[in-house]
Amino acid sequence: MISSFIPPHRILMGPGPSDVSQRVLDALARPTIGHLDPMFVELMDEIKGLLQYAFQTENALTLPISAPGSAGMEACFVNLISPGDKVIVAQNGVFGGRMKENVERCGATAIMVEDNWGEAVNVDKVALAFEQNPDANTLAFVHAETSTGALSDAQALCALASENNALSIVDAVTSLGGVALKVDEWGADAVYSGTQKCLSCVPGISPVTFSHRAVDHIQNRKTRVQSWFLDMQLVMGYWGANTKRAYHHTAPVNNLYALHESLLMLQNEGLEQAHLRHKRNHEALVTGLEAMGLSMAVAADVRLPQLNAVNIPEGVDDAAVRARLLNEFDLEIGAGLGALAGKTWRIGLMGESSCEKNVETCLSALKTVLA
Numbered sequence: 001m002i003s004s005f006i007p008p009h010r011i012l013m014g015p016g017p018s019d020v021s022q023r024v025l026d027a028l029a030r031p032t033i034g035h036l037d038p039m040f041v042e043l044m045d046e047i048k049g050l051l052q053y054a055f056q057t058e059n060a061l062t063l064p065i066s067a068p069g070s071a072g073m074e075a076c077f078v079n080l081i082s083p084g085d086k087v088i089v090a091q092n093g094v095f096g097g098r099m100k101e102n103v104e105r106c107g108a109t110a111i112m113v114e115d116n117w118g119e120a121v122n123v124d125k126v127a128l129a130f131e132q133n134p135d136a137n138t139l140a141f142v143h144a145e146t147s148t149g150a151l152s153d154a155q156a157l158c159a160l161a162s163e164n165n166a167l168s169i170v171d172a173v174t175s176l177g178g179v180a181l182k183v184d185e186w187g188a189d190a191v192y193s194g195t196q197k198c199l200s201c202v203p204g205i206s207p208v209t210f211s212h213r214a215v216d217h218i219q220n221r222k223t224r225v226q227s228w229f230l231d232m233q234l235v236m237g238y239w240g241a242n243t244k245r246a247y248h249h250t251a252p253v254n255n256l257y258a259l260h261e262s263l264l265m266l267q268n269e270g271l272e273q274a275h276l277r278h279k280r281n282h283e284a285l286v287t288g289l290e291a292m293g294l295s296m297a298v299a300a301d302v303r304l305p306q307l308n309a310v311n312i313p314e315g316v317d318d319a320a321v322r323a324r325l326l327n328e329f330d331l332e333i334g335a336g337l338g339a340l341a342g343k344t345w346r347i348g349l350m351g352e353s354s355c356e357k358n359v360e361t362c363l364s365a366l367k368t369v370l371a
Ligand SMILES: *Cc1c(COP(=O)(O)O)cnc(C)c1O
Pocket: 016, 068, 069, 070, 071, 073, 095, 142, 144, 145, 146, 147, 171, 173, 174, 194, 203, 204
């Protein structure tokens, strides 16, 4: 007999999803209303405003895509890239590789600039790639590489793109809410994120924002966007300002209640306070891990506070440790991904998960399991 699914109470300290507060879960459980209900349209406008705050932008085309971060990624690529384009893709982990896939599936050429996993994107190497490929019209990179725990200099990379008359596509899935991300000040053109990392909302939505330059570029495309669902010209008819909202697809109504609540919590805390909290808890975790004799996989100056990659000590059974943490302590940490599988653990301190109590719980559980 199949009965209702009752999930266990886990502490989520992996690469996402992160802990979702009761306040956000309560919002999710409120009554479903129609997606063209005037009250819902008001909610949509508030979400746009809250997202503009989170992204630090005045971009009119700022909205949540009704699908996870990967769809936000795809939305940026399919709208900005046309067949025959040349795109410089900086890769220093798993997600840069997905960018390459996206470029190629758009019928464009990816010029790869590769850095070691665990290191930041090398800005000088990207500058050289622009010199060697003056016809490249887009630069794509990952701000916070969740697969390795490294932070890249998004400000310098966006500046480099605009100096070279190229648009920038920025993966901010893990950076938004955890570290500074100033879309307007840095001149980023297309930025996508996710709800389940530092926003601590339920998974399944992808906030995106497009600059005026990006919107012009989309409106002047010579070919149709290959994806009907993600074609921003069509999505704008539903989410756009000053338009009569036209049906495009049914918005995930309750998920958007949850997103509204989590963005409101971020605004109430304040972005800078949220960044400071992530930094403080990260420092406490590193201090504790090093006191246990463990070492970090990423150099201190480019470590992500929200995603801590730890070297797995020689002779320790990676999977067995994670299984014991889950079964005995209800604690989820992440495994290494791609080239780092079996070599690192990824301890997330994202959004709600970034709190003193979680740091203490994780350190004492690891101590017990490794003893
Ligand atoms: C999680 C993540 C994604 C993908 O988001 P999904 O919601 O899993 O589709 C993309 N880029 C980065 C850097 C991520 O951390």
